Amino acid sequence: RISNVLLCNVTDRVSFWFVVTDSSKNATTVPGSEVEAAIRMNRNRINSAFLLSDKTLQFLKITSTLSPPVEPSTPVWLIVFGVVLCLIVAGIVFLVVSGIQKRKKKNKESTERENLEEKVEVTLENGIPCEALDLKPGHINGVFAADDERFTSL
Amino acid sequence: LSATAEIPKEDGRPKWDNKFQYILSCIGFAVGLGNVWRFPYLCQIHGGGAFLIPYFIALLFEGIPLLHLELALGQCLRKGSIGAWNSISPYLGGVGVGSWMVSVLVSLYYNTVLTWVMWYFINSFQEPLPWSVCPLNENRTGFNEECYESTAVNYFWYRKTLNITPDISESGTLQWWLILCLATCWAIVYLCTIRGIETTGKAIYVTAIFPYLVLTIFLIQGLTLPGATDGLIYLFTPNLNTLKNPRVWLDAATQIFFSLSLAFGGLIAFASYNPSKNDCEKDAVTVAIVNSMTSLYASIPVFSVLGFKATTAYWDCLDRNIISIINEFDLPEESIMRQNYTSWISFLNSSYPKKIAGLKLKSCNLQEFLDQSVSGTGLAFIVFTQAIILMPGSQAWAILFFIMLFSLGLSSMFGNIEGVFTPLLELRIIPKSAPKELLSGIICLISFLIALCFTLGSGSYWIDIFDRYAGSVPLLVIAFFEVIGVAYIYKIKRFSKDVEWMTGRKLNLYWHITWRFISPLLLLIVFMAFVTLQMQKPPSYTAWNPKYEGFPMKEEKVYPPWVQAICVLLATLPCICVPLEALFHLVKQKRRSKDSSFVSPEVFSCQGANS
Numbered sequence: 001r002i003s004n005v006l007l008c009n010v011t012d013r014v015s016f017w018f019v020v021t022d023s024s025k026n027a028t029t030v031p032g033s034e035v036e037a038a039i040r041m042n043r044n045r046i047n048s049a050f051l052l053s054d055k056t057l058q059f060l061k062i063t064s065t066l067s068p069p070v071e072p073s074t075p076v077w078l079i080v081f082g083v084v085l086c087l088i089v090a091g092i093v094f095l096v097v098s099g100i101q102k103r104k105k106k107n108k109e110s111t112e113r114e115n116l117e118e119k120v121e122v123t124l125e126n127g128i129p130c131e132a133l134d135l136k137p138g139h140i141n142g143v144f145a146a147d148d149e150r151f152t153s154l
Numbered sequence: 155l156s157a158t159a160e161i162p163k164e165d166g167r168p169k170w171d172n173k174f175q176y177i178l179s180c181i182g183f184a185v186g187l188g189n190v191w192r193f194p195y196l197c198q199i200h201g202g203g204a205f206l207i208p209y210f211i212a213l214l215f216e217g218i219p220l221l222h223l224e225l226a227l228g229q230c231l232r233k234g235s236i237g238a239w240n241s242i243s244p245y246l247g248g249v250g251v252g253s254w255m256v257s258v259l260v261s262l263y264y265n266t267v268l269t270w271v272m273w274y275f276i277n278s279f280q281e282p283l284p285w286s287v288c289p290l291n292e293n294r295t296g297f298n299e300e301c302y303e304s305t306a307v308n309y310f311w312y313r314k315t316l317n318i319t320p321d322i323s324e325s326g327t328l329q330w331w332l333i334l335c336l337a338t339c340w341a342i343v344y345l346c347t348i349r350g351i352e353t354t355g356k357a358i359y360v361t362a363i364f365p366y367l368v369l370t371i372f373l374i375q376g377l378t379l380p381g382a383t384d385g386l387i388y389l390f391t392p393n394l395n396t397l398k399n400p401r402v403w404l405d406a407a408t409q410i411f412f413s414l415s416l417a418f419g420g421l422i423a424f425a426s427y428n429p430s431k432n433d434c435e436k437d438a439v440t441v442a443i444v445n446s447m448t449s450l451y452a453s454i455p456v457f458s459v460l461g462f463k464a465t466t467a468y469w470d471c472l473d474r475n476i477i478s479i480i481n482e483f484d485l486p487e488e489s490i491m492r493q494n495y496t497s498w499i500s501f502l503n504s505s506y507p508k509k510i511a512g513l514k515l516k517s518c519n520l521q522e523f524l525d526q527s528v529s530g531t532g533l534a535f536i537v538f539t540q541a542i543i544l545m546p547g548s549q550a551w552a553i554l555f556f557i558m559l560f561s562l563g564l565s566s567m568f569g570n571i572e573g574v575f576t577p578l579l580e581l582r583i584i585p586k587s588a589p590k591e592l593l594s595g596i597i598c599l600i601s602f603l604i605a606l607c608f609t610l611g612s613g614s615y616w617i618d619i620f621d622r623y624a625g626s627v628p629l630l631v632i633a634f635f636e637v638i639g640v641a642y643i644y645k646i647k648r649f650s651k652d653v654e655w656m657t658g659r660k661l662n663l664y665w666h667i668t669w670r671f672i673s674p675l676l677l678l679i680v681f682m683a684f685v686t687l688q689m690q691k692p693p694s695y696t697a698w699n700p701k702y703e704g705f706p707m708k709e710e711k712v713y714p715p716w717v718q719a720i721c722v723l724l725a726t727l728p729c730i731c732v733p734l735e736a737l738f739h740l741v742k743q744k745r746r747s748k749d750s751s752f753v754s755p756e757v758f759s760c761q762g763a764n765s
Contacts, residue, residue, distance in 0.1 A: 015484070058481075080276040081334060088341045095348050099591050 036062055167232065168351055169427050175355045177437060179424050180225075182362035183569030184414050184445040187267065187534075187562055193413070194389065194453035194460075195529030196405055201396030202389055206450075208397065208406035213446055216676050217410040219668035220633055222438035223640060224416060228425030229434050230652045234576030235419030238426070239639070246639045248735030250577065252632045252728040253419035257573035259624040259724065260418070262601055263617045264570060265343060266608040267531070268563045269335045271556050273315055274535065276335075278552035285310035286543040304706035307540045312698045315535075319611035320699035323714055326611015333609050337602060342564065344598040347571045348591050350579070351427055354568045361561040361568075368558035369452055372551075376458030379545070385461015388524045389453065400683070407680045412626070414445055417633040420569035423576035433657045435665075456533075463541040464523035471518035475499075478513050531614075534559060571597070615695055619713075623721045627688075628728035630681040635732050637674045646670055693718060 020030040039046065039062055047057055170176040197205045231238040239250035277284050288301035288309060296302065301309035312318045319326040346357040376382055396402050415421065425434065469492060476490045479502065490498045503510050528537050542551045574597060584593050608617055640649055646669060650661040696708035713721065 076280045077273075077276045080279050081338070084276065085338055085341070088338065088345055091345045092341065092348070095345065095353070096591055099349065099589060103589060 167427065169429065170351065171355055173432070175358065176424060176428060177440060178362045179351070179354065179358050179565075179568065180421060180437070180441045181444050181448075182358050182565030183420055183424070184441055184566075185362070185365070185448045185562065186413075186415070186566035187559060188409075188413050189445070189449045190452045190456065190559070190562065191531075191533040192529050193409060193449040194456045195527055195533065196409055197453055198389055198457075198527050200399075200402045200405060201393035203392035204394045204396055205402065205406065208403045209410065209446070212403075212407045212410040212676075213442060215668060215672050216407060216680075217414050217416075217446075218439060218442045219665065219673045220411075220416050220637065221414055221421070221442050222435055222665065223637065223669060224421040225425040225434040225438050225441075226649075226653050226656065227636075227640065228422035229428045229430065229432055229656060232426045232430070234423045234426060234580050235573060236577035237580045238422055242639060242644050244739045245736040246635070246643060246732075247739065248732035249632055249635045249639060250419065251735060252628060252635075252731040253417060253422075254574065254577050255728040255731065256624065256628050256632065257418050257420065257570050258601075259620060259728075261567065261570040261574060262605050263608060263620040263624075264563065264567060265339050265601070266336065266605055266613065266617055268339050268560060268567065269332060269609075270315060270531070270535065271559045271563065272335045272339055273331065274539070275553065275556035275560060278549055278556060281549060283539075283543055283548055283552060284314070285539050286548075300700045303700075305540070307536050307543075308706065310539075311535045316614050317611055318614060318698050320697055320701065320709075321711065322612050322615040322695065322697070322717060324612060328606065329609050329611070329613075332613075333606065336605060336609055340598050340602040340605075343567055343571060344594060346564070347568060347575065347598075348594050350575060350590055350594070351424075351572070354572065358565060358568065361565040364561045365558045366448075366451075368554050369455060371554065372455035372459070372558075373451075375545070375551070376455040376462070379458060379462035381462045381465025382458035383461065384465060384520065384524065385457040385459070386454065388461065389457040401687075404680060404683050404687070407676065408626075408684065410446075411633070411680070412629070413449065414442060415566065415569055417629040417636060418570060418573045419577065420573035423572045424569065426576065431656060431658070434653070435657050435662075456538075459538065459541045461524065463537065463544070464520060464526070466541075466544050467523045468518055468520045471516055471523075475515045475518065478515065479510075482509060482513055615697070618695060619717070619721055620724065624724040624728075627681070627685065627725045630677060630684065631729040631732070634674060634677040634681065637669060637677065641669050641674070693721060 020035050022028055022030055039059060043054070047053055050057055170179075197203075227238055227242075231241050233241060234250075235253040236247070236250035239253075240247040285307045288297035288306045290296070291298050298309070300313060304312075315332075317326065317329050345353075346361075347354050428434075472492050472495055476492075476495060479485070479490060479498070480487070483502070483506075499510075499515075526537075538555065539552070542548050542555065545551050571594075575594060578593060578597070579590070584596075607613065610616075640646070646666065649669075650666070653661050653665075692712050694710055694712045697711050699705065699709045702709040
């Protein structure tokens with residue numbers, strides 16, 4: 001109703017003073033503290049009624065209650081951390097296992113090579129194993145030594 | 155006693171897959187976090203473009219000669235730092251041990267810095283970024299007090315990340331989230347260094363090249379931001395008057411020295427895996443120049459972003475003032491804009507001075523915002539993160555930025571770990587039959603356990619101590635003894651013959667002059683100036699204390715005596731090794747000379763071993 005609007009203190013900005021009356025209680029004004037509490041609780045609705053925000057609609061002396069930031073149930077960083085850690089552990093396990101396998105293969109190869117060399121040595125000696133030769137005390141046969149000299153001169 | 159007969163040609167020593175891997179490893183070791191967060195800061199406070207003059211002079215007379223020396227040494231002797239210096243002369247064995255100790259100390263705290271980077275990285279996947287908003291207080295009427303008085307970014311760094319204590323003597327508790335990140339970082343280091351250069355050689359392709367990609371992306375993005383040009387002009391405007399201050403020359407010399415990661419033993423280890431006939435001279439010049447160019451290249455996006463941040467802060471300041479004025483004078487919206495702010499302010503000041511004074515407007519000065527210079531962790535975790543919030547698509551920028559920092563730090567860690575790993579491998583700490591993976595695992599595990607101290611509440615104060623005392627003075631001392639050792643004990647003539655044999659051409663006069671006279675002299679001057687400057691004021695630190703009157707300014711405190719003792723210990727322990735080992739060997743010699751059957755061993759020579 002038009003009678004409820006009074007113009008005073010005209011400024012360049014859109015601003016207004018208002019009082020809230022309780023129609024059920026004989027048009028008495030509602031105390032300021034109650035109005036303040038009500039505005040604080042319903043700030044969002046008042047803002048959206050005017051299509052404004054906390055920054056563009058200012059209630060003097062009423063600071064807005066802030067809504068807490070949305071927090072997911074598990075912090076995001078734990079999830080990322082889990083992913084990173086799994087990748088790294090997988091990498092380490094892979095490298096260690098491949099290292100062990102390589103060493104096993106190398107050991108097997110080297111023992112095979114040793115066996116091969118032993119066989120070659122044995123056959124070269126015409127069936128007489130090296131160890132047997134070493135154990136016997138050797139003495140130089142003078143005849144053969146002389147023959148050797150003849151062979152080398154050729 | 156012929157050296158040739160004893161040392162076989164194929165000594166089973168691991169080698170680089172190709173030359174590029176070796177160069178990349180050296181570059182990765184040299185290019186580290188300091189190139190991004192220390193060099194631009196020094197440029198800014200020491201007169202912009204004018205700083206490049208002492209920087210390049212230091213590079214020419216100190217950086218390149220020392221780098222060439224280390225690479226040639228490692229390549230010639232084909233051993234890690236301890237073995238190499240023992241071969242040069244048993245009296246100089248202490249130099250190798252000192253290098254090794256510094257590498258150990260630096261590895262411990264460097265990886266904790268990477269822990270912080272990793273923590274920020276995994277937090278960058280959140281929308282909105284956790285350092286962009288303050289948490290609310292208990293009754294939800296306002297923001298958390300500590301956060302509100304400083305900034306959300308500061309709060310996230312000091313409270314949510316470090317959970318810092320107000321004093322170094324209060325250790326606080328172990329922060330479990332940092333322990334998790336620390337374990338991850340050491341696991342990554344173990345993964346990459348598990349078999350020595352076999353694995354780091356592959357990892358370095360990613361960690362050394364990736365930062366350049368990201369820097370380029372940031373360069374392009376940074377130049378498009380508003381205010382970038384202001385930042386760049388501010389950075390590069392030369393102010394030749396600053397050159398009169400000796401502090402500038404000292405900073406240039408120390409920056410070059412620490413930036414090239416000299417005297418850690420890591421470069422010697424890298425070069426020792428090279429074939430003997432390799433042009434180490436060209437390598438040294440290449441690595442040094444690439445390192446300096448990277449510093450310059452990195453400072454462009456850093457300063458674009460800082461200029462953007464300063465401009466945004468300036469605009470925010472203006473906007474806040476404009477709102478107060480509009481509210482006070484009941485002016486319509488958009489009557490005062492940033493462009494006509496100054497004319498409005500002068501008009502209002504002349505007509506209503508009392509009202510304006512009553513508003514308590516903050517004076518907004520773009521120069522003041524640009525002057526707020528930060529280096530080190532402050533640059534990365536406070537200033538840059540704040541700037542990233544303001545960019546569109548901040549998650550992506552944050553993720554990119556922190557991966558870049560992580561790669562930069564990781565490639566430097568490879569060099570540090572190699573400086574620890576190679577000498578231990580040669581000293582046969584573990585039996586030869588045991589796999590290399592075991593030794594690297596032991597090193598990483600022990601380092602992780604010791605580095606747990608840095609995850610305490612007071613951890614970041616301790617990291618500052620390690621950085622200032624263990625990672626500075628001992629390196630200068632060791633480098634000095636390195637140059638003196640090669641130039642005067644091993645004798646330059648012999649060394650130049652070795653280098654000639656390796657590179658295939660005669661040693662330039664430049665190397666003779668720098669190795670013999672200029673570099674040792676420069677190092678001595680830098681060392682004395684550095685120590686004098688440190689001693690001038692009692693060692694103090696700035697603490698983050700929410701209960702301090704001047705909060706959010708940091709509180710200046712002096713180190714308690716027991717902490718000062720630890721500082722002295724950290725600085726002198728690696729240096730003490732050099733004379734101690736020499737003394738120890740002297741005593742051994744004296745005892746041996748009493749034996750008449752003693753024959754002095756032939757001193758090692760490059761050519762003798764490899765021809």
